[in-house]
Every structure is written in structure tokens, then in C-alpha cells.
Amino acid sequence: MTSTTVADPAEPAAPVAPPTGPSRLKRLLRPNPLILLALPFLLLYLPRFVDNTTLLQQVAVGTVFVMFAASWDILSGYTGQVNFGHAAFIGTGAYTVALLSKYEPGVSNELALLAAVAVAAALGLLIGVPCLRLKGPYLALATLSVAGALVQLTFIYKSQTGGEDGIAGVKTVVDGAVSGPVGEALSKLVLGPLTFGALTPFNQYIYVSYFVTLVVMLLMVGGLMALGYGKRGLVLRSIQQDELAAEAAGVPLTRYKLGAFVLSAACAGLAGGLYAQVQGTVALNLLAVDLSLLIIIIAAFGGAGSIIGPAIGAYIVILLQNYYLDRSTDLFLEHPELKIGTFALLLIVVLIVQPRGLVPPLLQKLSGRGSPSRSAGATMAESGGAQP
């Protein structure tokens, strides 16, 4: 069931084993485990060695963006239903948490997150159904429009949502977990050995945010990778490669396409809700087209269809954008728009030269394997001629 695609000159014409469940699974995972474990290990011990809470706060933001990008990838990178309005799911989760915090402060943080997941998943279902029939530019416009509609609605109901001011004073992660005496003691016990210097109320907040987001992200990305590199992942990819053939082979298209939508939405909603609890504020930027575009840039840059690609891409882009570029030259400090411009330029180059993105080929090199296991990024780039 290989599609006729343009041969990539960069890859040697090595024989590709046909996709047979477990052995392919092992092949894909085997080179990676050490590298895959290196990253979480690194992240877990970062606060111990790096005495820079400003940087750590941005790493935490990066962690949230990993979740944004990974949730996008399981839908758009895998099934090929490219979502141009992913911010809709993120913002829905974030605003759900914020509105609950504003109107029902008695609701616990954990419950609020569950609500965020539920509402976002419902939105995913609502959007996914009509989008089943749409492809390519039509799907792009539809998803873009839905996000745009949500922005408009947020404006219209501004007395509840705060309009362009957003909602401040959202109950934060610290308000939930750390407040009582048990929480305090626990956090001191856990955070103590994991962090650099003395704990103060200010940096304790940053550390708690850091670790909470890290744990959630590892669980989410772990789950998505298990899914993506497993049998179901293959099915999802087959939908992108050739939908008609997949259907002919017996794949229940609706279930998989819709399932991907709902899963993507649920994960994004969780991430968005968590982000609201970390920042303590939500605003329209969480629904805006800028966010959707940034996620696409991150994912395509990192390598769509591999989960790990967008994940690493997220850290690279966010840390560059929010921390390192500001400190490199005054140019970026005085002209922050150049940062996103640079990323856009890099993405264009990547799309033309190496459509698989940066990370999958790199991982392949590191694992010493030259034979290409096609990441869906390439197939996404190559599948053309979509009909409305």
C-alpha cells in the first residue's frame, strides 16, 4: 500500500520493510529509547543545576507548547487533516478553567482541568463531524474560521470573558496543590532535592509550575507516542497516504478520523487549561490565529507525524523566542517581530529542502540507521491533489 510519491534524493534507496505490526514497531522504537529517555531526564534535573528561574519559567512554557504541538500532530501529522485553528481547542480549555475559577471558585483545580478536557473534546466532536468531508484548503479554512468565530464570540460576551482584557486572577497550580500544610510539607520534601537554592514563595511557585507541567506533558506525550508508533498509528497514517485505499482495506474511516479529532482536542484542552493555571491569566491570544500558526510552524519545523519532532521543535522555538533570542543581540530585543519572522523563514526553507522536518532525520542519524522509516511528515508534504 505504498503511494507513488516523489523520491527524496537525500535518502538512499534502501529497501523498506513492509509495515508488519510488532517488528516495525520495534524497529522504530529501538534506536530511540536512550535518546527518548535522555530528554525527560534532562528536564527533570534541570532545576537542580540551573539557577535561573526566569529560564525555568520559559522551559515550563515550552513544556506546555510541547503538549500543544503533540496534540496537533496526532491529528494533522498523522491523519493528514491539517488543522489551521488548533488554538480553538487550546483556548477553549483555557477559558473553561478561567471561567470556572471566576464564577465557581469552589471547584478544585483538578476538576477544572477535567472540565476543560471535556469541553474541548466536545468541541472536537462538533468540528470533526462536518470536517470529515473536507480536505486540504477547505479544511484549512473551516478550522481557521472556527477559531475566528470563537474569538468573535469571546468579544461579544466580553462582560463574562473580559474581551480583549481576558480574565486575570485565575486559580493557579499553587492554589491547588501546595496551599494546605500537607501540600506545603510535601512540596518542600519533593522540591528540596530537585531544586537549586533556597525555596522562597516566589520561586516555589515557578518550581511547582515547572514540575506539574512536566509530569503532565510526559504522560501525554508518552501516551501519544505509544499510540502513534503502534498499530493504531499505522492506521492513522494510512488514512493520510490514501484514504480510499484504507477504506477499501476495511479501515473504519469515520471512527479513526473523528477519534483523532477528539483526542487532539482533548489533549489541547488539557494543555490549555493547565497553561491557564500556570500563568494565572487567560486572554484572546490563546484563541488567536497567531497561536495556531506558531504551532504549525513548530510542528512542521520539528517534523510533523512523529510526535517527538514537534515536541523538540516546541522547546527549540519557545526557548529561542522567549529567552535566548532576546539575550543574543539587541536586534531581537528591540524588534520582537523578527523572531517569528526568522522562524517563518526557517520553516519555508525546511519545507522546500527537507519536508520531513528537522528531528526525524536527526534521530535516524543518531541511531545509526540510514534506512528511512517514512515519517508522515513527508507523506503529508507529498500528498496532493485533494478533492473538495
Next chain:
Amino acid sequence: MDVLVQGALTSAVIALVALGFSLVYGVGGIVNLAHGSFFMIGAYSAYAMTQTGAPLLVAAVVGVLAATLAGVLLERLVIAPIRHQEVAVLIATLAVAILVQSGVQFFYGGLERQLPGFVDGAVSVFGVTLQQTRVLAGLIALVTIVVVLLVLTRSPAGRMVRAVAQDEEASRLIGVRPERVTLYVLAIGAGLAGLAGVLTAPYGVLTPTMWLLPLTQAFAIVILGGLGSIPGTVLASVVVGFLDRFVAFNVKDGDIKVGLVTVAVILATLVLRPQGLLGKVAH
């Protein structure tokens, strides 16, 4: 009456932008998300010229030429290598739009700029008071559209374009080079969008994000009219233009709700009748 007059003027200008977008899709199968950037480049280039003291007419011409040049560059550098990868084209052209926005913001900052118009003051048309620049813009847009349509339907060049639009492979057999035609169409489409930018700038503002609205409007129009149908594009432009003004004037707080209405129209079309009003079912 306000709705009629303003609607006509609005429709003419947005049709100018939508036409270019539609032609590029019809001919090359390319959805160019950087189309709004041509609009912006036209306006800002004209502005840049006026800042050097050049007369307005020169500035306007430069604006259109700059947009056309941008179209050529886009086609040669970005689109040609990935022509047949539909999703890659979507993402790449979007990235170009962001890149252009960053560039404009770098040179001109977040401050809104004003472009002086050819004419000043107000005029009364059928009892409706309007800014003269607006009326002029609408008239020029109308004339341009008529010219473009005539060229498309009557001239040999137009026939070539329509041949490629109809069947790319077959047109190759009769000696037409679709890649060349795509380049020309993209350049001309860019020029039209740039002209629209130059025309509307005097009664609007120039900001680095001014590319998004014309793009979404053009996209909406082309979807409503039917991707690949020129008459559909024109018809949809009229519908969208009048709808915009109708809602603004007749609905309470219409100005705020126009955005929502446009989105609703797009979504309704995509769900109920994806081929649009006059479009063909498959490309």
C-alpha cells in the same frame, strides 16, 4: 440607499483581491495564503514612495509594481519547488505571509500609517455622503475588473489561461506551458491585489496585520463562489460586499458582528454546498 452605494464600492474593491486569488487557484491549483500580503505590499510600497516625496501617481504605480514583483518572487522561490504538495503550499505561503508581516513591522513598526489620497474631502453620491477617495477607489476597481474579465474571455492570452485552468495536462499537449502561465497569473493576481491595497489605503490605515482581512475575505468569496469559477468569484464578491454593508447598517452593532456573519457564511457554504454557488464539483 447607503447599503446600495457603499455595497457596490466595497464589492468592487474586494472583487479585485478575490479575482487574483481565484485565478491562481483555478490555473495552478495553488491556494496562496500570502495573497493578502500583496495587498499590504502594494499599500506600504506606495507609502514608502510618498515618504521620499514622490508624487502620488508615481507612488501608486510603484505600489502595484512592487506587489507584482513580489508575486513573481513568490512563485519562483517558494511555490515552484513544491507546486504539487498541496499542504506544503498552504503552510509555506502562510509562513511567507508571516515573514512579510515581520518585515513590515521591522521597518515601519506598530504605528498605523496613513496614505494621502488623490482626492480629499467628501462627495454626495445618490444622496449618500462619502469620502471622495472611496468613490474613486471603487470606480477604478470596477474598470480594472471589467478589463481583466474582457482579457480573460476575448484575448488569446486569456484563452491560454482558461485552457490551463480547465485541464493542465491537455493544455500541455497543445503547446501551452502551465508553469509559465501559473507564473503570469500569480504575478497579475498579485498586481491586482496590490492595486486594491493602494486604492483602499487612503481611507483606511496601514498596519502590519492588514493582510489578514483581505485574505480571509478573498478566501470566503472564492469558496462561496466556487473555487475555479470566475463568474462565481464576481457573484460572491457582490454578495459578500453587500452583506457586509447590510449588516453594518441594519443590524444593531452590526460593525462588530460582521466578522461573525462572514465566518458563518464560510462555514455554511463548506458544510452545505462545498462547491460554492457556481463551482464545479471536482477540480
Next chain:
Amino acid sequence: MRSKKWAVACTVVAMSALAACGESGGGTAQAPTGGASPGASGAASGETFKIGVFGPEQIPQGEDVRDGAMLAAEELNAAGEGAKVEIVFCDSEAKPEKAIACITKFAQQDAVQAISGGFSSAETLAVLDTVKRAKLPFVSAGAASPDVTKGVDSTGPGKYIFRIGPVNSLSLAADMCVTVTTKLTKEGFSKFGILHEDAAFALPLVEFLNKCLVDPSGSTKGKIPAAVKGVEVVGTEKHTPQATDFSAQFKSLSDKGADFVIEVNSTQVGIQLGKQWATLKPGFALGGINVSGQSSSYFDVTKAVGQLNGPAGIVRAPVSEKTIPFFDAFEAKYQRDPLYNGASTYDGIYALHEAATRAGSLEADALVTELEKTDRIGAQGVEKFDESHDVIYSPTDPKAGLSLLYFQYQTDGSKKIVYPESLAEGNTYMKPPGVK
């Protein structure tokens, strides 16, 4: 296996690189910040008072935050008394998350002793929790939302929050109500329309206006005297912050017979509004809150002769003895007129410095105590804080607090104050061209 070695090597390299970059990139973090800043006792000369200032540098309003602060620092350092002021500016890009990151940087990396600035209500409200956690005095100088000082008192966690300007939006609304019902009615206007930006800050203001204009005394429980003549609100219209065409709203209001339209907007949309009003001449006078209208380039673009602007925070007039010198200094250094928040940030830095000098310390709680006692003359006027640390607004007595002005654009583009009469220097309101 090769791959294992690669992986280990990469991990080690990455960790050390990140650690190195992290530490050298931003300077070593200090001991915990908060109430007790070590070694910051005594604000004698030679001591450095580091103040973090944040704002959206990309737009003119944000530039004013930075420039007002810098000007104040320059003047204070030139005068040489008390601690040396060092301003650390952080671009918030008007994004709440960026503003929060700025505060974190101020508190952890830059080790500032106080914070000032902020422009939009959105970013200011978003940083309040972080400021409380950092336990640093914050003198807000741009946001008008009443929520900034909500719940603040001398003892709670909010005690670090102060607002030195502008006057909060509820007071702005009250002042507009008074001006309309007592002064504009005397000019002959009786049918008022409202045209406002569809923005969160404008809604409570407009809601209040709608009630107050028709029944000033009843709606404010007698705080505002009853109207002399009947005021009718014929209609309220909205526009988006990006609008470029107001013909629909103009038509609606003029059809309803409005002779004066009250505008409320804070973004650059005010420029378009003024320009269209001046060009189309829909037959009514225009005036109100138009922040863009305070800039020096506004008239060149709009030619909005007769537009009334207010309540405005600052105009080049002897509102206080410091106002004109501030204007002149600002213009000399930056070649443009300051907006209202340039003046409030300028005054904020001065107020912080004076509090530090009185306290003899840069310690946060000491600064807070002295700030509460602020009673000074700034570029904005007389500045004192109430129990919620909000600057006091005094409509009648310019010596008791800030007063609000209204100026009108003349035919030659100059700005002349018309209200209050005490500052008007004889100028009176003139009917704009095209208005009966």
C-alpha cells in the same frame, strides 16, 4: 553501541550547555527576593535604586512608559540627591504572559527594588498576582481599570500595589457626566449620542454614562448635582478597535438627531474616527476619551477642528508648576509630546524615589509605608493616594488631588483647554465647523 555513546554524549553536552547558557545569559540569580533585600539598607547617595519598568514598546503608548521613566531617572540622577536611579525596561508587547515574564525577570534576575509602568489594563491586571508574590512595590502608571486597586489595603497582600495615574475609569465616567450635564448643555447641546470602542474598558464606562446622563443625581446617589437642563441620550453605537469605516454609526446617530456625540476609545482607531468625522461632517460635534487624540501628530492626519478631547490626563498647560517643565523636557529629549502615561510614569518614578529618600531604605515594606504618605506635586497635578492606594481625583479642588481637563483642537491645530475654567485661560468652547 555507537548509538548509546552518542546519546550519552549528547545528553551531557546539552545539559552543560543549557546550564552555562542559563547562568551567563541572565546574570546569576541572587538570594531569595522579597521583603528583605539584603544589603539594601539606607538610601544614601551611592546606593542604586533599581526600578523595573514594563510596557508595550512597540506602540507609542508603550514608548511613553519607557521614555517618561528614563526622563525621570535622568533628572533625578543629575540632581544627585538620594539613591541613584537605574531603570530596567522590559517590553511586554502588550501581552499578559510577556508582562508576567517581565515581572519574574525583574524579581529574580534583575533584583529590582520596585516596579512601575504598565499600559493596558489587561497586562496590568495579569501581573498583580505575580507582584504580590514577589512582594515588591508596584506603582501602576497606565491602566485605568478600577480592578487594579480592588481589594488593596495597607496590610493585606495587595499593599504593594499603587496607582499614580491615570484617574480610574469610574471617576473618568463621573467627570464626563458632570461636564456633559453642566457645561455642554450650556453650549446648547441636548441630544447626545455615544460612540465607543467595543473594548472591555469602555463597557462599564458607557453603562455608567447612559444612566448618569439622564439622571445624574439619582444614579450617583446625589454625588453629582441634578442636571440643569434635560439631557437626552439618543443612541449608543459601537465600533471595533480596528474599524476604519464609521459611516454606518455616524448615519445612525445623526438620523436619531444627535447634536453631540461622546466618543470613548483608546487605541489608534481614534485617528480614523477623527479623520472621518472631520471629512464627512455628519452634523454633530464630537468629543470624549480619545487617547490617540492626545498625540502631537493627531491633528496633521485628521484635521479634526473643534474636536473636544477629555477627560485628558495631560495637556501643555500650567496644571501644576511641574507640568510645563515636564512637557518641555520631554519634547526636547524625544521630539514629541508626551501622552498621559508618559507623565504618570514620570511621576511614578519620582514618587518612588522620594519615598525611598524619606524611608532611608530601599526595603519593600518601608517603601510601601512611605508611598502611602505621598503628597506631592507632580506633572499630572497634586498626587495623593486613598485607602486603596488609588490616586485621588478631585473635581472641584485642584489642591486636593488630580483634576481632569478637556481641550479642543483649534483651526490652527493647537490644543486649547476649555474646561475647567480655572485652567482655560479664557478660552471657551467653539462650535466645530458644520455643526449648528
